Amino acid sequence: MSSRSPNKLARIGLAGAALLALGACDREERDTSRQPKPETISLASSDPRAKEYENSSFHISQGQRYYSWMNCSGCHALAGGGGMGPPLSDDEWRYGGRMEDIVQTILKGRPNGMPAFEGRITEQQAWQLAAFVRSLSAQPRQDVLPGRSDDISNAEPQTLEERRPQQSESNTTLPSAEKD
């Protein structure tokens, strides 16, 4: 009787899925707690928090939003190609390319123009930004990388041009575009 066997198959499939779930997918976790990850004192080169942020597509995509919101793109360009500031999408790092180095760069600032963001953003946000910055040069795992941001070329859609002449006096610039 053929109808019994698919049942069995499905059960095996589910059992397999459950097994896989034990090694679950942190990369998809929407960790909204925003409590900073507990800091464990470590003199080793790598901070344990690095992996947690870097292996989470959620944190990287949050970092992507902040990158544009905090106007990082103003100097480093939206895709990290550089401009007034150094490019972030290559493999050269003036002040170290590990997560904790980048977090330090963001929080403390660096000479020649990189401002210090300590106190202006939370530490959590700095880690998320750092994870995004590393994703610009494809450092984290392939399967957590975010997609491109839509407005990558910084152009206003043509469809946003005013349709009614009498509105031309109004300020229709989108807030996000104002910073760019």
Next chain:
Amino acid sequence: MRRRLLPLLPLLLVGSACSVDGIQSVGGRDGQGGAAIADLFGIFLVATLLFAAVVAAFLGAAALRRRGRRADGIEDPEGSGTERPLKTGLIVWIAAVAIGLFGLTLASHLTDRSMARALPDPASALRIEIVANQWWWDVRYHFRDPSRDVRTANELHLPAGVPAHVTLKSNDVIHSFWVPNLAGKQDLIPGRITDLMLIPRKTGVYRGQCAEFCGMQHAHMALDVTVEPREAFERWRAHNAAPAVPPTNALTRAGYDYFTTRECSTCHAIAGTPASGQVAPDLTHFASRRSIAAGTLPMSRGHIYAWIADPQGPKPGNAMPYIGLEADELHAVAAYLESLK
């Protein structure tokens, strides 16, 4: 079948009647559009229920009708004597359904057209621009004299009887602007500008809500709408066009200092202070609003504390981070925000 269907009739009518008084209900007759829609709803309800009643009666009769004794076997359709009247019935039924639907289509079309015709010229209306963000509403009032402009968030004040032309845009994903008591919904689509005319007829307090699924906190993207007399609206406008109240005591002064120099001002703006972040709701007259975080919490001292202490508790996933304020900082910032009437 008839027995089962009949109780539904009064229920439907009661249902549409009891919804009139909600602050977020379709049956509301508080805006010009809303009234026409409620009338149309009534027409549709009565007409379609009439057809449903005919079907139910036919079904009930077909099931229960007494039949003469006949040799048990397959019905001979031609000989049974019911075939011809049923064929006539089918033709009458098709005609009735077609005429009914034509009438309803016409009613719908005429309502739509008359609503569109009744709209005043947008040039003469109050001009409001709403930009939707995940998950809050950025609201700006534009006037010929830019010094009269108002910027607020998650609330809308409208003078009764005055048409308001709302221009709708989105900063991220597709949202939908919907204040059911005043008008139908209109999507906000990135890359496009849409618009909507609101003509409130009655003063009152209403609620609007995002009606297109827009991500994690779609459920907490509401909008408080206050329709008030012209003079009251003008007072509100003048008050809200003014910069924020400066801090008056040591506690609010400390809150002001924290707000304008630390994390808060990176995203939020308060007019008249150095805080000028553009990616989060404008907080200039925060404490005068009816709710916090796009309708998530009612406005009160306790909820202000709760919100800034842990914004991810009541509205997980929203863009405001957990700051980790010390107790004295929390007191100060909350007191300052509460003073922003």
Next chain:
Amino acid sequence: MTVLSGKDLPRDGEMLQGVALHARLEATWRREPGFWGWLTTVDHKDVARRYIVTALIFLALGGVLALAMRLQLAKPENALMGPDRYNQIFTMHGTTMMFLFAVPVMEAMSVFLVPLMIGTRAISFPRLNAFSYWVYLSGGLLLWVAFVLNVGPDVGWFAYPPLAGPEYGTGKRADVWAQMVTFTEVAALCISVEIVATILKQRAPGMTLARMPVFVWVSLVVSLMVIFSMPAVTLASGFLLSDRLVGTHFFNPFEHGDALLWQHLFWFFGHPEVYIIFLPGAGFVSEIVATFSRRPVFAYPAVVLAVVAIGLLAFGLWVHHMFATGLPRLGYSFFTAASMAVAIPSGIQIFCWIATMWSGRPRFEVPMLWVVGFIVTFVLGGITGVMLASVPLDLQLHDTYFVVAHFHYVLIGGAVFPLLGAFAYWFPKFTGRMMGDGLGRLSFWITFVGFHLTFAPMHWTGVMGMPRRVYTYPVGMGWDQLNLLSTAGAFVLATGVLLFLVNAAVSIARGRVSGPNPWDAAGLEWATSSPPPPYNFAHIPVVSSASPLWDNRHHLPVMTGLRVDDRELLLTTVMEAKPDLREPSPEPTIWPLVAAAATGGTFVASIFTPWAVVIGAVPVAAALTFWFWPKVAPTPEPVAE
């Protein structure tokens, strides 16, 4: 009838009858023994049975998700689950029900019934049929394994970009959704092609188009609808995947793409989809009503024309899902009129079914109860559908719980009720046993009451302004009691469906043995044993009316002369069903399974890298090559006639 020539080959006919014939046919058509046979079978009845069982498992899973949602919404500000989990759950519920339950189960019913109803030995392209099942199964597993791993899609079953696009659809969740759609599209297209070919070329001699059972007409129309509508969503999900994976900009307004393009493509598929699910329900009802009223369905030409009309109109009203997007107003009136117009053919069908009962002598067996439940519920769903077609009303009601109520009335009332009726009706044909009557009646009443208890209150919650897809709602909106009522109703409804499934399980083991035609029905599927043998019919029946078993009560004429040493089918002409050709039907083989595994692997891997398409093409091509490799030279055969 014509006796085909070719003297040396064994054929059914006067020389070969009864037990000897059955033994020869059995040896030719049966599947290989054991597990291997289970993997390689191409028998349409085996494939359809496993399709149905799999779809029912997905129904149960989707139902559990529905209960979870109802629990969360039972009271305001409920903390049972957070937004992230809830959004995944409602997306999974919609996706599972639409793509993994409703469409596959309806197509599976066609796969099982159509060859029996038209009197042929096998479906056309049986290996494609087996392939289709394995592809469908992999798509379902992909979605559910992803869900268990917290990669379940959270963007709604409609996946509007930009929310599902590269910037806002974080991680792999939306990719899983889009790729699952690809799987189910491939599976559905395969079946549709088979059904169309089977119906047009394999009908029993004498079964002209005008003598086809209504359900066969429905299967034909639905399959053509799938063939015309699925490419739209194939295109859309392909665009979405390439936006997300390789940086194209189809839906990105900032680079001259358009977010609304998705909605047009999706609903151009999505609205016909609703009728693809509903029309088979109408087909079931037509068969059941005729059998239990003991007369052919009233005004058969009107019913068939109504089915065809719905199939055509379905393609002209997708914009009524987009009234709030701000498209030009004048065009809206056209879509309002088209949406309203669907009510005319639906009204014709309802009238004809009731007229069939009126002029016959209805026996209210369990399948008939489901039909009555269907008519009551579907009419109410139709009413709200007419309301939603009106632009001003839709602008208010769109995306509220009113719409949730509407489409559950139409989909559960209009498709699932008839489906459960069809299960009860054809259960003897599937299993050889009758379904329990007492439990059957009980499960109908509990399901019917539970359904209305769940979904009727949602009309009011919608009118009172509750939007869809919210994971919670504030206190004091007046929605509390209605939501609690819906939650309570959902559990009653689930109990009813569970009882139905229990009844089915018990009846498979212990039901009364049914015999070939327990309901004394008229269709050809009742002319063979229950369950049918692998070859369906010992002799191909010959049809001279629309109710063959009623009009030839004592002796159904047959035609003879098909080979019994090889899988041979009789092909007939498209319009008149005159004998045309004899055609070999493929043997069982493992290659459809291998090809499906290769295809599935390629699809899944291409979520992660576009190179998978290139690399995966190799095993897919290899499997297809072996699949189509000719093993023996076909015996030259004289053409009949």
